[in-house]
Amino acid sequence: MNVVIISIGDELLNGQTVNTNAAFLAEKLYEKAFDVKKIISVGDNESEIIQAFEEAERIADIILVTGGLGPTHDDITKNCAIKYFDDKLVLNETVLEDIRILFKKRGREMAPINELQAWVPSKAKIFRNLLGTAPAFALEKNEKLFAFMPGVPFEMVDLFQNQILNFLIEKKGLTNFYRYTLSLLTTGIPESTLFQKLGDIKELTKGSKLAFLPSQYGVKLRIQVDAKNEDEAKNLLQEIEQKIRSKVGRYIYGKNNETLEEVVARLLIDRRLKLSVAESCSGGLVSHRLTNIPGSSSFFNRGIIAYSNAAKVEILKVEEDLIHKYGAVSYQVAEAMASGVKAISGSDIGLGITGIMGPTGDSPNKPIGLTYIGICDKNGCVVKDFKFGDNRLRNKERASQAALEMLRRNILGINYDE
Amino acid sequence: MNVVIISIGDELLNGQTVNTNAAFLAEKLYEKAFDVKKIISVGDNESEIIQAFEEAERIADIILVTGGLGPTHDDITKNCAIKYFDDKLVLNETVLEDIRILFKKRGREMAPINELQAWVPSKAKIFRNLLGTAPAFALEKNEKLFAFMPGVPFEMVDLFQNQILNFLIEKKGLTNFYRYTLSLLTTGIPESTLFQKLGDIKELTKGSKLAFLPSQYGVKLRIQVDAKNEDEAKNLLQEIEQKIRSKVGRYIYGKNNETLEEVVARLLIDRRLKLSVAESCSGGLVSHRLTNIPGSSSFFNRGIIAYSNAAKVEILKVEEDLIHKYGAVSYQVAEAMASGVKAISGSDIGLGITGIMGPTGDSPNKPIGLTYIGICDKNGCVVKDFKFGDNRLRNKERASQAALEMLRRNILGINYDE
Numbered sequence: 066m067n068v069v070i071i072s073i074g075d076e077l078l079n080g081q082t083v084n085t086n087a088a089f090l091a092e093k094l095y096e097k098a099f100d101v102k103k104i105i106s107v108g109d110n111e112s113e114i115i116q117a118f119e120e121a122e123r124i125a126d127i128i129l130v131t132g133g134l135g136p137t138h139d140d141i142t143k144n145c146a147i148k149y150f151d152d153k154l155v156l157n158e159t160v161l162e163d164i165r166i167l168f169k170k171r172g173r174e175m176a177p178i179n180e181l182q183a184w185v186p187s188k189a190k191i192f193r194n195l196l197g198t199a200p201a202f203a204l205e206k207n208e209k210l211f212a213f214m215p216g217v218p219f220e221m222v223d224l225f226q227n228q229i230l231n232f233l234i235e236k237k238g239l240t241n242f243y244r245y246t247l248s249l250l251t252t253g254i255p256e257s258t259l260f261q262k263l264g265d266i267k268e269l270t271k272g273s274k275l276a277f278l279p280s281q282y283g284v285k286l287r288i289q290v291d292a293k294n295e296d297e298a299k300n301l302l303q304e305i306e307q308k309i310r311s312k313v314g315r316y317i318y319g320k321n322n323e324t325l326e327e328v329v330a331r332l333l334i335d336r337r338l339k340l341s342v343a344e345s346c347s348g349g350l351v352s353h354r355l356t357n358i359p360g361s362s363s364f365f366n367r368g369i370i371a372y373s374n375a376a377k378v379e380i381l382k383v384e385e386d387l388i389h390k391y392g393a394v395s396y397q398v399a400e401a402m403a404s405g406v407k408a409i410s411g412s413d414i415g416l417g418i419t420g421i422m423g424p425t426g427d428s429p430n431k432p433i434g435l436t437y438i439g440i441c442d443k444n445g446c447v448v449k450d451f452k453f454g455d456n457r458l459r460n461k462e463r464a465s466q467a468a469l470e471m472l473r474r475n476i477l478g479i480n481y482d483e
Numbered sequence: 484m485n486v487v488i489i490s491i492g493d494e495l496l497n498g499q500t501v502n503t504n505a506a507f508l509a510e511k512l513y514e515k516a517f518d519v520k521k522i523i524s525v526g527d528n529e530s531e532i533i534q535a536f537e538e539a540e541r542i543a544d545i546i547l548v549t550g551g552l553g554p555t556h557d558d559i560t561k562n563c564a565i566k567y568f569d570d571k572l573v574l575n576e577t578v579l580e581d582i583r584i585l586f587k588k589r590g591r592e593m594a595p596i597n598e599l600q601a602w603v604p605s606k607a608k609i610f611r612n613l614l615g616t617a618p619a620f621a622l623e624k625n626e627k628l629f630a631f632m633p634g635v636p637f638e639m640v641d642l643f644q645n646q647i648l649n650f651l652i653e654k655k656g657l658t659n660f661y662r663y664t665l666s667l668l669t670t671g672i673p674e675s676t677l678f679q680k681l682g683d684i685k686e687l688t689k690g691s692k693l694a695f696l697p698s699q700y701g702v703k704l705r706i707q708v709d710a711k712n713e714d715e716a717k718n719l720l721q722e723i724e725q726k727i728r729s730k731v732g733r734y735i736y737g738k739n740n741e742t743l744e745e746v747v748a749r750l751l752i753d754r755r756l757k758l759s760v761a762e763s764c765s766g767g768l769v770s771h772r773l774t775n776i777p778g779s780s781s782f783f784n785r786g787i788i789a790y791s792n793a794a795k796v797e798i799l800k801v802e803e804d805l806i807h808k809y810g811a812v813s814y815q816v817a818e819a820m821a822s823g824v825k826a827i828s829g830s831d832i833g834l835g836i837t838g839i840m841g842p843t844g845d846s847p848n849k850p851i852g853l854t855y856i857g858i859c860d861k862n863g864c865v866v867k868d869f870k871f872g873d874n875r876l877r878n879k880e881r882a883s884q885a886a887l888e889m890l891r892r893n894i895l896g897i898n899y900d901e
Contacts, residue, residue, distance in 0.1 A: 071490070073533070075692075075707075076694065077506075077509070077522065077698060078509055078513075078519040078520070078521075078522065079509055079510065079519070079664075079707075080506045080507065080508070080509035080510025080512075080513055081511040081696070081705065082506070082696075083501060083502070083503050083506040084501070084502055084505070084506065084522075085501050087502070087524070088498045088500065088501040089498065089504065090498070091495070091496055091497055092497065092498025092499070094498075095496075095497040095498055097702055100494070101496040101497070102525075102526070102531065103496075103523065103524065103525055103531070104495065104496065104502075104522075104523070104524035105521065105522070105523055105524075106505070106521065106522035106523075107520075107521055108520075113520065113521070117521075120538075135674075135695070135697075136674075136675060136678075137674070137678055137695050138684060139615075139694060141694075161899070169872075170852070170870065170872065171852075171870050171871070171872065172849075172870035173676075174676070175675075176673075176676060176678070176679055178675050178678060178679070179675055186589035196874070217698075218875070219874075245805035250651075259503065267724070276499070278499070287499075299763055342788075344767075348770055348771050348773070348774025348775070348779070348783075349762075349767030349768065349769075349770030349771040349774060349786050349787075349788065350767065350771045352766055352767030352770075352788045353765075353766050353767035353768045353770075353771045353879075355766070355881075356766025356767060356788070356790065357766070357873055357875065357876055357879065359841070359842050359843065360788055360843070361766070361790070362791070362844075365766075365788075365790050366790060366791045366793070366794060367787070367788055367789055367790055367793075367794035367798070368766075368767055368786075368787075368788030369785070369786075369787060369788070369798075370760075370767065370770045370774070370783075370786030370787070370788070371785055372774065372780055372783050372784060372785055372786070373780070373784045373785055374830075375784070375785075375827070376784060376785035379827070380785070380787075380798060380827075404543070405886075409797070409798075410791075410793075410794065423777070424777050425777070425778070426602070426780075431852055432836070457775070457777055458775055461771075461774075461775065
């Protein structure tokens, strides 16, 4: 099954928006072994949009279109669609009700212009959008299937994952081989070290694909297996996974789209442990990530962002002498922050983070990027030092990832340094 | 001058790589008033690449090609180029020397395969790449100019900014008009209301372009002006900006790439105000955003993430009775959190945020998304209620944006409700 993705919007052609929608769709289609032949971006211009439709129809069986479905003057995709499919717009009462409910929920007046969003092509199959005002819709012509989705990324993602993808599979069928992919998520180990520890990749994967995808959160190992039947694919994938785990298992915190905060949250909930967090340099990012998890109130007691020394002393009961003697960014203060927040909250685990995120604040023996992270639990305290880079935002991200990984290893009893 | 961008690589069609190269090129070209008509991504496949060349040549005067110039088996762009231009490869000694120096610098052995990188089309103008092994090159055919660049983003960026862009301007000239763009950033007002308040867009912009770009952080108004000379462009843009500000100025927090946290940080620093933050539902996100700003320690005293009621009572001194009587998510508790954190820190401003982010925790009269935000300063306290949606992460983002916007308006004395 060949696919063309058409992304519509002037913002793509003037560089205001990076086309993440096309990458998302391409990845999801690839996982199901649909073959994306081309990605085309055009502006909000009728003749260029229609030409892209014609071109895509020549190449592909399935054409996915995103963008240009909003209510304002520059959104013309819907009108291009009815022109191309020789159709007309009709008012869809279900969609209109969805839009009314959306505005009501948000406690906002519904401007009349939003009613336009409930007018849809008469021949189209409609996919209700519960996150925004533009429904998705599909139209068919000469056995070619066009699906139109709004360009707002979270609306598009929701519509595609929950409705459109299944619709495509239903209408066009899957290919006759099975493709399985698995990502193993590592952190706290550089790409080159991981590569060396894994040894001969060809021997390891026996013809399957293994990709190394590094980011500031760690290195993702992406395995892709194609096989004639489902069992064969699954077994092959399992075999490769086991081999990788036997070599670098301690660095693997999760799979696929899991986040480290999800993994840590699950561990805390399973073991009924309460956590409190004292952050200085990470500025609330660790607390933010942990409270992104639904139900986090069951394990997250409190977070103290003790940016000023006064806050460290008054709230966390860090001794002033300690700060004067060793500095706010020190092994000793990280430990005192962790034990302090544990004590004042009565939590099972206390986490303390202090560091120099930049661009200023460094000194000859304390460079930008230097960070101390401490954890205290019933067995005592552990503190570890890290040297991150010189970019403030990436340093915050790295510090939060290192702190969450220390929590994971601490709970699981994995020694950090071995 | 019409431009088509062709991005080559299987990784674009399977979603492993987001096409940031095209967005970068599009933005730089747009600033110089080159008109990008289309962006095409194709895989590492000869017939598809050649077809893309043909298509681009029909549409554009300038064709920019990135990707597929590496030394491995799947890099075929250079061979497609010599086929398309009926040319042959010749060894370029300067390039070969550049590659040798690059390997020497990195202290690495130069594998023989890298010599292939020094073979370039005989008719091409060569652009030396000092950051990688693949030089860029340009070829001409029927007055159409093709420029080929490596796909590694930092190499491409360097080559384009320092060599290719000037070459394009030299060869094809600048357009005879000036282009200015300006983005005005609004928040706290829906796209449709903004649209209505602005009235007749054509009347407002007199032929210039105005785009509405919504996200969970607000709506960006992007104005684009083209004029015969620089003064005319500047004056026109200024005129449109003033008209927009006269209608919706209170909702505009910044310009272009500014973030709301940057704007708030600047206001706090300018007025030498100290801030402390008490977050419940937003879980540290407000503190995280504010501490992303370099120098935030000069205004950010502390953040308390009082997730548990115990933390609200013990640290923020919220009266237990208040929580029992009105609930933790209430007007009263938001105010008590704001005044509490102001009092314990001695800061000039206290911010308090409490809400129900979902997916659970709601009750008949307190739906998911309900959030109260309070601000206390020397003039007293203000509390506002918000109804966000039902997605936890987006609710946190919206709550943080609303809280920062309340801070901005509070500091500037803009009444929120008028």
